[in-house]
Amino acid sequence: xxxxxxxxxxxxxxxxxxxxxxxxxxxxxxxxxxxxxxxxxxxxxxxxxxxxxxxxxxxxxxxxxxxxxxxxxxxxxxxxxxxxxxxxxxxxxxxxxxxxxxxxxxxxxxxxxxxxxxxxxxxxxxxxxxxxxxxxxxxxxxxxxxxxxxxxxxxxxxxxxxxxxxxxxxxxxxxxxxxxxxxxxxxxxxxxxxxxxxxxxxxxxxxxxxxxxxxxxxxxxxxxxxxxxxxxxxxxxxxxxxxxxxxxxxxxxxxxxxxxxxxxxxxxxxxxxxxxxxxxxxxxxxxxxxxxxxxxxxxxxxxxxxxxxxxxxxxxxxxxxxxxxxxxxxxxxxxxxxxxxxxxxxxxxxxxxxxxxxxxxxxxxxxxxxxxxxxxxxxxxxxxxxxxxxxxxxxxxxxxxxxxxxxxxxxxxxxxxxxxxxxxxxxxxxxxxxxxxxxxxxxxxxxxxxxxxxxxxxxxxxxxxxxxxxxxxxxxxxxxxxxxxxxxxxxxxx
Amino acid sequence: xxxxxxxxxxxxxxxxxxxxxxxxxxxxxxxxxxxxxxxxxxxxxxxxxxxxxxxxxxxxxxxxxxxxxxxxxxxxxxxxxxxxxxxxxxxxxxxxxxxxxxxxxxxxxxxxxxxxxxxxxxxxxxxxxxxxxxxxxxxxxxxxxxxxxxxxxxxxxxxxxxxxxxxxxxxxxxxxxxxxxxxxxxxxxxxxxxxxxxxxxxxxxxxxxxxxxxxxxxxxxxxxxxxxxxxxxxxxxxxxxxxxxxxxxxxxxxxxxxxxxxxxxxxxxxxxxxxxxxxxxxxxxxxxxxxxxxxxxxxxxxxxxxxxxxxxxxxxxxxxxxxxxxxxxxxxxxxxxxxxxxxxxxxxxxxxxxxxxxxxxxxxxxxxxxxxxxxxxxxxxxxxxxxxxxxxxxxxxxxxxxxxxxxxxxxxxxxxxxxxxxxxxxxxxxxxxxxxxxxxxxxxxxxxxxxxxxxxxxxxxxxxxxxxxxxxxxx
Numbered sequence: 001x002x003x004x005x006x007x008x009x010x011x012x013x014x015x016x017x018x019x020x021x022x023x024x025x026x027x028x029x030x031x032x033x034x035x036x037x038x039x040x041x042x043x044x045x046x047x048x049x050x051x052x053x054x055x056x057x058x059x060x061x062x063x064x065x066x067x068x069x070x071x072x073x074x075x076x077x078x079x080x081x082x083x084x085x086x087x088x089x090x091x092x093x094x095x096x097x098x099x100x101x102x103x104x105x106x107x108x109x110x111x112x113x114x115x116x117x118x119x120x121x122x123x124x125x126x127x128x129x130x131x132x133x134x135x136x137x138x139x140x141x142x143x144x145x146x147x148x149x150x151x152x153x154x155x156x157x158x159x160x161x162x163x164x165x166x167x168x169x170x171x172x173x174x175x176x177x178x179x180x181x182x183x184x185x186x187x188x189x190x191x192x193x194x195x196x197x198x199x200x201x202x203x204x205x206x207x208x209x210x211x212x213x214x215x216x217x218x219x220x221x222x223x224x225x226x227x228x229x230x231x232x233x234x235x236x237x238x239x240x241x242x243x244x245x246x247x248x249x250x251x252x253x254x255x256x257x258x259x260x261x262x263x264x265x266x267x268x269x270x271x272x273x274x275x276x277x278x279x280x281x282x283x284x285x286x287x288x289x290x291x292x293x294x295x296x297x298x299x300x301x302x303x304x305x306x307x308x309x310x311x312x313x314x315x316x317x318x319x320x321x322x323x324x325x326x327x328x329x330x331x332x333x334x335x336x337x338x339x340x341x342x343x344x345x346x347x348x349x350x351x352x353x354x355x356x357x358x359x360x361x362x363x364x365x366x367x368x369x370x371x372x373x374x375x376x377x378x379x380x381x382x383x384x385x386x387x388x389x390x391x392x393x394x395x396x397x398x399x400x401x402x403x404x405x406x407x408x409x410x411x412x413x414x415x416x417x418x419x420x421x422x423x424x425x426x427x428x429x430x431x432x433x434x435x436x437x438x439x440x441x442x443x444x445x446x447x448x449x450x451x452x453x454x455x456x457x458x459x460x461x462x463x464x465x466x467x468x469x470x471x472x473x474x475x476x477x478x479x480x481x482x483x484x485x486x487x488x489x490x491x492x493x494x
Numbered sequence: 495x496x497x498x499x500x501x502x503x504x505x506x507x508x509x510x511x512x513x514x515x516x517x518x519x520x521x522x523x524x525x526x527x528x529x530x531x532x533x534x535x536x537x538x539x540x541x542x543x544x545x546x547x548x549x550x551x552x553x554x555x556x557x558x559x560x561x562x563x564x565x566x567x568x569x570x571x572x573x574x575x576x577x578x579x580x581x582x583x584x585x586x587x588x589x590x591x592x593x594x595x596x597x598x599x600x601x602x603x604x605x606x607x608x609x610x611x612x613x614x615x616x617x618x619x620x621x622x623x624x625x626x627x628x629x630x631x632x633x634x635x636x637x638x639x640x641x642x643x644x645x646x647x648x649x650x651x652x653x654x655x656x657x658x659x660x661x662x663x664x665x666x667x668x669x670x671x672x673x674x675x676x677x678x679x680x681x682x683x684x685x686x687x688x689x690x691x692x693x694x695x696x697x698x699x700x701x702x703x704x705x706x707x708x709x710x711x712x713x714x715x716x717x718x719x720x721x722x723x724x725x726x727x728x729x730x731x732x733x734x735x736x737x738x739x740x741x742x743x744x745x746x747x748x749x750x751x752x753x754x755x756x757x758x759x760x761x762x763x764x765x766x767x768x769x770x771x772x773x774x775x776x777x778x779x780x781x782x783x784x785x786x787x788x789x790x791x792x793x794x795x796x797x798x799x800x801x802x803x804x805x806x807x808x809x810x811x812x813x814x815x816x817x818x819x820x821x822x823x824x825x826x827x828x829x830x831x832x833x834x835x836x837x838x839x840x841x842x843x844x845x846x847x848x849x850x851x852x853x854x855x856x857x858x859x860x861x862x863x864x865x866x867x868x869x870x871x872x873x874x875x876x877x878x879x880x881x882x883x884x885x886x887x888x889x890x891x892x893x894x895x896x897x898x899x900x901x902x903x904x905x906x907x908x909x910x911x912x913x914x915x916x917x918x919x920x921x922x923x924x925x926x927x928x929x930x931x932x933x934x935x936x937x938x939x940x941x942x943x944x945x946x947x948x949x950x951x952x953x954x955x956x957x958x959x960x961x962x963x964x965x966x967x968x969x
Contacts, residue, residue, distance in 0.1 A: 082541045095540065102534045104541060203540040207770035236543050237772050315770055318573050321584030322538045326636065341577055364575075364765040373767060 004483060007073055007167045007221040014061070014072045021061070021072030021116065025054035028074035028118050032165045035486065040140050041150075041160035043079045043089055045119040050074065053116045060114075070228050071114025076160045076169040078153075079120035080127055081212065082201040083107050086117075090203050091135035092125045094323050094330045094348035104201025105236070106170060106212050106229045113228040118166055121156025125350050126320070127177055127205045129153050130421035131412070134352045139409055142184060143486055144446055148406040151181030151421075157215045158185040163486055168216045168225050172202055174209045175308050176401075176425025179437035182215055183401035183449020186439045186482060188222045188466070189215045191425075193457050194432030195240035198233030204319040206312035207238075209429050217479075219438065219467040223247035226459060242457060250460040251467040256290030258465060261394035265301035266424050271403035274443035279400045282440035282450045282469060286398070289468055296394070298386040303379050304427040305419055310363050310376035311430075317360025323348060355415065384431040391455040396465055399424050401437040401449030424451060434459045438466045439475050447478075498694040498732065500725050501702060502654035504717075506667060507645050508677045509621065509685040510553040516620050516644035517544030517587065524683060528626075528637035536642035538582035543771050546571075550618060550644035551594070551775060553676035555785050557646055558595030558616045560674045560792060561667075565782045569594045570774040571618075574764045579636050580623040588647075590766040593617035594775065600670060601794065602662040603812075611663050612651030621645050652691065652702065657721035661714050664688060665816065669793050673818045681713055688717055693738070694728040703728075704738040708752055711745045720745035723752055796821055804834035813842055819857045826863030827870075836870060844887055860894030861887075869897040881954045882906045909956045912964065915948070918956065919964045922947045933969055941965060 005013075013019040029047045036042060057072045077083065080090045082100040089095045107117070124134035132140040132155030140155045142148040143163040150159040154171025158181035161169050171178040173191035182189025190213045197212045204210060214225035226247045233239040262283060267276050287293050325331035325344030332343030349357065363372035390397060401424055412418045428435040433453055440450035450469075454462040470476075515522055518535035534542035555565055572590035598613035623641035625634045648667065654660045668679045668686060679686045688711055693703035708724060711717045723745075728738055743752040791799075793815040800811035815821045820841060827837045845866075849856060869890070873883045878901055889900045901907055909915055922944055923930055932940040941962070948961045 080541075082539075088540070090540070098540070100534075100539065100541070102539070102542075199541075200543050201534075201541040204771075235545055237545055238770075314767065318575060318585055318765075318767065321575055321577070322540070322582060324577060324579075324584050326579045327537055327582050327638075328539065337579070361765065364767050366763045366765075369765075369767070 021054040021057035041156040042119040068114030076166040080203040105198035124153035127153040151184035153177040176422035182437040184406035186447030190436040193434040200235040206315040250464040258291040260293040261296040266399035278441035278448040313356040313360030397453040401451040405446035503652040507687040510644040515642035531639040561598040563595035563598030588619035589617035661718040806834040810838040
């Protein structure tokens with residue numbers, strides 16, 4: 001049942017008393033029991049707390065009390081989002097036993113909205129990766145083909161939503177970590193404008209890029225979750241103090257006159273021609289609905305990956321300095337302070353994290369700062385200016401989310417090749433722009449993602465176009481293919 | 495004339511007296527149970543984010559304005575990385591290349607010579623926690639209560655030319671900051687800390703010598719002694735044709751020596767970069783002006799006023815204005831009394847003696863300007879003698895009672911009745927034949943002893959002038 005239900009539908013059923021919050025949560029738990037052995041989306045399950053929370057929602061419903069906008073809806077959080085009293089591991093040995101004494105702002109918002117946390121999802125260690133293969137615990141599987149990766153780093157969240165284990169999940173996106181797994185798993189994933197969502201309580205990877213966002217089955221659900229989590233937070237200095245609109249108001253299907261730019265650099269050589277075709281077809285559909293599209297150029301796109309791999313590791317090396325074994329987290333048993341630092345970090349971090357920390361430490365070190373970090377900041381400005389220029393003329397940019405579909409587990413061994421997964425998503429992150437990935441078809445039975453990039457704080461424009469596309473595409477019928485597969489997969493596991 | 499010129503620059507850290515920490519809402523109070531004034535932010539928990547306390551910026555700007563600094567419209571925070579257990583994030587949020595304040599100065603006077611000492615910059619940063627090393631066993635405990643308390647670092651130009659000037663600079667700095675009210679500036683509680691850079695160069699040379707950094711000087715005297723030790727050490731090395739090693743040295747107060755901590759080669763690379771969790775600090779000029787207006791009159795201005803308006807000797811004015819509390823007290827007394835020198839004699843004499851002995855500021859005691867005014871008036875009226883006045887002062891410090899009350903209670907009113915004093919004088923003359931004979935044989939000094947005996951007999955209450963007069967008459 002759950003795998004076919006959206007948040008909006010569940011809320012209707014709850015309101016009509018066709019289903020209780022407890023039944024819905026129990027259904028999520030049952031679904032998890034069925035598929036989790038194969039999918040492995042969760043690092044920690046909180047079924048008991050979830051059922052208790054659901055009972056409280058039902059009691060409120062019974063008493064006719066005020067309930068939140070997502071009351072009774074089971075969801076999951078990426079395990080880099082702090083949850084008071086529930087361990088938050090970042091899928092790392094370093095934090096495998098870390099139980100935060102406080103909650104992230106986004107979790108507080110969802111709790112206040114009545115949403116039910118059923119578990120914490122797997123990720124590439126500390127959100128560094130594109131496949132969840134860098135998790136210190138296990139690799140999550142793509143529900144469309146369990147031999148393939150779900151993408152990453154929010155792979156657990158994307159897979160949990162695609163497999164119907166929860167009705168929605170939150171991920172975090174630094175260079176594509178929501179959008180790429182959304183694309184691989186055939187779900188909707190939005191990275192909001194930098195500053196739109198509070199970062200308070202989200203374990204930082206690269207502070208100037210990190211942003212939390214929803215992974216949902218469809219665009220309406222994305223708007224509903226955005227409504228619950230997007231607000232100003234005085235505890236986050238980078239949180240924007242601007243009004244947040246009701247995002248569902250944008251779901252009107254009107255794209256007439258919408259000006260779409262199609263950056264040619266995003267249709268690069270070597271990409272899967274099926275993916276390119278699916279995205280071009282998606283753009284054609286938007287045009288057929290009244291939008292205007294033309295090819296444009298964002299000339300600094302090619303620098304986005306090298307620049308990202310200077311800036312993000314630099315910030316990470318700084319942010320991760322705190323994992324020293326002193327106050328919390330993993331501590332190696334040693335005789336001296338220096339050994340404690342060396343062994344704790346040597347044992348607590350896996351190779352990909354170490355690689356990036358070394359890189360980041362290097363680019364900030366004396367003599368390298370100007371040559372690498374400062375230069376990268378300058379190029380970042382150029383990348384931003386490309387977008388500023390484009391948005392004087394266009395309302396929206398449409399691109400592929402990834403150059404190819406989900407790859408098999410273990411297929412990409414070269415880290416630099418892995419970094420290229422984010423080739424279509426990083427530039428928007430650099431510019432702090434909002435972007436969504438929505439499913440736009442299947443290539444050889446695997447979902448393709450189409451990315452819509454908007455101007456700062458123009459999430460509404462993105463949602464409007466995404467919704468119009470979704471309502472008029474074949475996606476809803478293609479989805480049933482997944483559910484059929486999943487049911488088979490689930491049974492296989494039993 | 496020494497053949498070397500000493501060049502000293504000071505880096506002074508001052509804790510700001512904000513109620514809460516610089517990047518979170520934890521209280522800053524001193525002396526709480528370990529790790530009780532902490533939260534996810536100041537413990538550096540994963541995901542926690544700093545939020546700048548505007549009051550800390552305000553206090554820093556006030557201090558900077560009092561030190562004649564410029565306040566740039568734009569400044570920013572940077573991360574300074576190093577691993578140490580008292581620093582939970584393993585980086586300190588500080589300011590690197592765009593500090594809050596630049597290009598200030600303060601004026602000092604040493605041995606009658608006035609000098610203007612440049613202040614390069616003042617920046618805001620967070621304090622670290624404290625490690626407590628166990629008495630027994632091989633471990634340390636960390637207390638993060640102090641972590642995140644706002645600090646300003648005040649960096650001087652290398653303008654100081656002697657340890658004495660360094661001490662004078664520190665005293666003046668402390669005084670000015672105390673006037674602004676933004677810090678307790680208590681070196682013994684660590685709210686004022688000082689590191690020094692020192693080098694020697696041949697007299698007349700423009701080029702700086704190799705510099706050494708001195709740490710762990712925990713009092714004004716330690717700064718002066720530590721630097722004096724270094725001057726001697728450098729001189730000896732240079733005289734012997736040796737070379738100074740660029741290094742950081744630690745002052746050992748008990749042994750009275752410095753020793754090497756680390757050399758330049760081991761110096762840390764702090765990998766400063768702009769803190770992406772914080773937005774730049776934009777300071778509106780209207781705010782700066784409002785803060786400038788809110789500053790109290792500074793010690794130099796007050797000193798001038800005391801000399802010009804009340805005729806106080808310059809030395810007295812300098813001593814009294816060094817402490818804002820003392821100067822405020824002085825001015826309050828001067829509202830009701832007009833002989834500045836008498837007031838300053840009390841403040842610099844008996845009162846300072848008491849405060850120094852107890853290690854107190856005048857505001858820490860029960861003595862108010864009203865107490866002192868009343869005391870001086872009682873003495874002026876002849877109700878009590880100077881000796882009695884000192885006794886009354888002591889009692890006022892203890893009980894906080896007004897002097898007339900104390901005088902009444904203890905029966906300390908001065909005896910001015912000639913007949914009563916004459917009786918005492920007669921008794922003393924009768925009982926002290928030797929001094930009397932001495933006096934009469936020409937040793938006029940002997941009268942002092944006899945006056946003392948009369949005063950003793952009267953329990954200090956006899957009017958000394960009358961005693962003197964009557965003794966001379968009767969002898």
